[in-house]
Structures are given as C-alpha cells and as structure tokens.
Amino acid sequence: MPGLDLDGSSGTLAAEKEQAESKTLPAFRPVDLDAFPEVDALLSRLGFGAFVRDSVSAPVGRNHAWSGRTESGRQVFVKCLVGTAPDVQARMRRMLAFEDFVGSVPELAGHVPALLGCDRDAGLVAFDHVTAKSGAELMVDETFGEELAFTVGQKIGSLHAAAPVGELDTTLPALPDPGLLHALPLATYNELSFAELEAWRLLQHDIGLREGLERLRKWEEEAPRVPSHCDFRVDQLLVLDDGSPVIADWEEFRSADPARDVGAFAGEWLYRSVLDIVTNRGDGGAQFPDVELTHDQVLTRGAEKIERLLPLVRQFWCGYLSRHQADPGFSGRATAFAGWHLLDRLVAGAAQGQRLSGIERAAAGIGRGALITPHKFAAILGFEETQ
Numbered sequence: 001m002p003g004l005d006l007d008g009s010s011g012t013l014a015a016e017k018e019q020a021e022s023k024t025l026p027a028f029r030p031v032d033l034d035a036f037p038e039v040d041a042l043l044s045r046l047g048f049g050a051f052v053r054d055s056v057s058a059p060v061g062r063n064h065a066w067s068g069r070t071e072s073g074r075q076v077f078v079k080c081l082v083g084t085a086p087d088v089q090a091r092m093r094r095m096l097a098f099e100d101f102v103g104s105v106p107e108l109a110g111h112v113p114a115l116l117g118c119d120r121d122a123g124l125v126a127f128d129h130v131t132a133k134s135g136a137e138l139m140v141d142e143t144f145g146e147e148l149a150f151t152v153g154q155k156i157g158s159l160h161a162a163a164p165v166g167e168l169d170t171t172l173p174a175l176p177d178p179g180l181l182h183a184l185p186l187a188t189y190n191e192l193s194f195a196e197l198e199a200w201r202l203l204q205h206d207i208g209l210r211e212g213l214e215r216l217r218k219w220e221e222e223a224p225r226v227p228s229h230c231d232f233r234v235d236q237l238l239v240l241d242d243g244s245p246v247i248a249d250w251e252e253f254r255s256a257d258p259a260r261d262v263g264a265f266a267g268e269w270l271y272r273s274v275l276d277i278v279t280n281r282g283d284g285g286a287q288f289p290d291v292e293l294t295h296d297q298v299l300t301r302g303a304e305k306i307e308r309l310l311p312l313v314r315q316f317w318c319g320y321l322s323r324h325q326a327d328p329g330f331s332g333r334a335t336a337f338a339g340w341h342l343l344d345r346l347v348a349g350a351a352q353g354q355r356l357s358g359i360e361r362a363a364a365g366i367g368r369g370a371l372i373t374p375h376k377f378a379a380i381l382g383f384e385e386t387q
Helices: 013-022 037-045 085-102 135-141 146-161 186-191 194-204 207-222 259-278 295-321 330-350 358-372 374-381
Strands: 064-069 075-080 115-119 124-128 226-228 237-239 245-247 254-256
Touching: 037 075, 037 115, 037 124, 085 115, 135 237, 135 259, 146 226, 146 245, 146 259, 146 295, 194 330, 194 358, 207 330, 207 358, 259 295, 259 330, 259 358, 295 374, 330 358, 330 374, 358 374
Parallel strands: none
Antiparallel strands: 064 075, 075 124, 115 124, 226 254, 237 245
16 A cells, blocks of 8 residues: 555646645536426425525535525525435434434534425435535635634534434444455446546555454444444534534434544544645745655655644544543544545545546555554544543
8 A cells, every 4th residue: 555655646746736726625516406396395395485596506415405595585405315215214314313312412502504394205304504614615725723623622522422312323334344345346346437446456455454444343343332423524514604613414423433523523634734745735825836746755745734734633632522531442443533534535536536646645545554553643643642
C-alpha cells in the first residue's frame, strides 16, 4: 500500500490542485420533480401545497433531494431515499427512531432539522428548510473555527450520553467490511469504474490493512453501545448565521460504538489536511508553485498541514469529553475509525474520477497508518491526553 506518494497516476500538479480545491463542496443537478409526483402529493397532504418549480434546487448526493418554496410560502427540504426496498425501509425506520429519541435530549433541541412529515411507502421525508452554510463550505473557506468544533463536540457528546428511547437498530454499520478485502460481490464488481477497481486492488493486496480492519470490527463488536449518528461528516453539519450547528442526515442512526462518530470527525480533518498539500491554504497567502513536489516536500507539507488543522480535532474532543466520558480503549478505536475514514474517502473519490490521483493515494497511506497502528496516531490527534 503506498504511503505519501504523488507519483504514478496523478497527472499534473495543476490537476491535483483543482481536485483538492473542489473536494467536499456541494454540487447541484437539474431539477426533475415531474418524475416524482409523490413529492408534491406529500407536501399537499401536509398543508403546504406543491413546490414552486422555479424556486427549487436539487443538491447532488446519495439520495434524491429538493429544496425550495411551496405554494403556501413555506421553505422546505424533501429527500427521497434511494436504494433497494429493504435498505430504504431500514433507513426510514432509523430516521423515525431518531425522531422518537431526539425529543428526550434537550441539548439537541434546535440542533437537528425539524421533521414535517414522511411517506414511508415512497421513501420520502420532508423537513423545514435550514438557511445555513454547510460545514464542508466552512472547511474549504477556512472559516470552520475552534469554537464551532468545540460546540459540535458537545452536541455529539450529548447524543452519546443520552439514554436510548424505544428500540434502536443494533446492527453494525455496513462498513468497514473486512470481507470486501477478500473479494467483491460480482454484481458490485461489474458496476465499478476503473478508478474504483484500482482503489479496491490497492486495498485487497494489503494483508496488514485487512488484519487491521478485522481487528477494528472486533473492537467495534465488543465496545459499549450508545445512540450514534454513524455517518458523521462535515457536510452533515449546517451552520446557522449565529454560528450554531445543526446536525443532519440521521439515516444511519443506531445504537453503536461512540468512537465511530468521533473518529469520523477526526478523519475529515486528516483528509482535508492531505488535500491541502497541493494548495496554498494556511501558507499565509503565499502563492503555491505550480511544480511537481518531491517526496520529501510532500512529507514536510503534509506534516505542516496536519499540524495546522489538528487544533480543530482537539477542540472537538474537549467539547465531547465535557458531555460524555470515554471508555477504556476509546482513543484507539476512534483513531482507527479516523484511519478507516480516509480509506473510505479513497473509494468514494474513485467513483468520481477515471484514475486515482496521487493525493488520494497519499490520504489512503495516512489512513492505513492510523488504522493499523492507532496507538501511534492517537497522540497526534490528542485523543490520548485524557486517558
């Protein structure tokens, strides 16, 4: 498995920079509401009237989604879950279980989107529209501050500290699945792009990585279970004008290892720091030279970028610990989950390109290290300081 290496499949440095600058920013696709008459039907049943077509935008994501104004003037956000029928039903159950649960957690009041209604059969959910910037935008704009990170840590800590309400899903999240490092299902293999096949080939040929994933899965199975988000990323954060965070997308909500959510947040910033190796973020306004980097330069810039962003992870961790006590072994599991997050981004990024870039390989190399030797990386992330 390659570590920090920008050689081989990256094309030009200019292409690397363009890709790194655009990572995590939201995209939009043409609106096609006419193909989903159930959307207007749901909004009408809720008393808001149909969407006003010229007010609607449709962000790109895992699901179909629309945001806009209805005939009554209400601003709403509607999501249509995409997947197999069993998968959609399971995600709908988890979202509605979260709605039953969240009312019992006062500290989350006003920090999650307000559900207006749903159509279980059609896989539709409608929420009040939230006027906010996404955490991903703030990350790229370098305006995601330490105070915000601390507050988000408090909210995730409050989530994990809350007593479960009702029957929560107790199944393990689908990923990481060590079995996929042995072989991919034929149906999955046949749908993968060249870049995705390249990513899986890198992962599957790495015995140490396979052993690390199997160990992490075992740790997860044995860990204490608490109410958890289980798909926590900065683009799931909506930040209001007053700086308050709103945590969205609760489709994977379940009783799970709390270290998963904490590790995902850390992994987001590790990933961002690697992407920034080929940008001038944090360089004091200095122009980044459009030349190929040597291996030593990559290592030096990578260390500098990681060190610049880690205070956000540490503030998140401090906020988290002010609300929830970490169990023994938590820091190692959280660090390993941070490593897995970078590997997961490798596979997700491969689906959007023709070849793996050098910068994606670099991120995967760091993720591998955190996953296989979490005791070494925990100190870098600051997770060991309270253990």
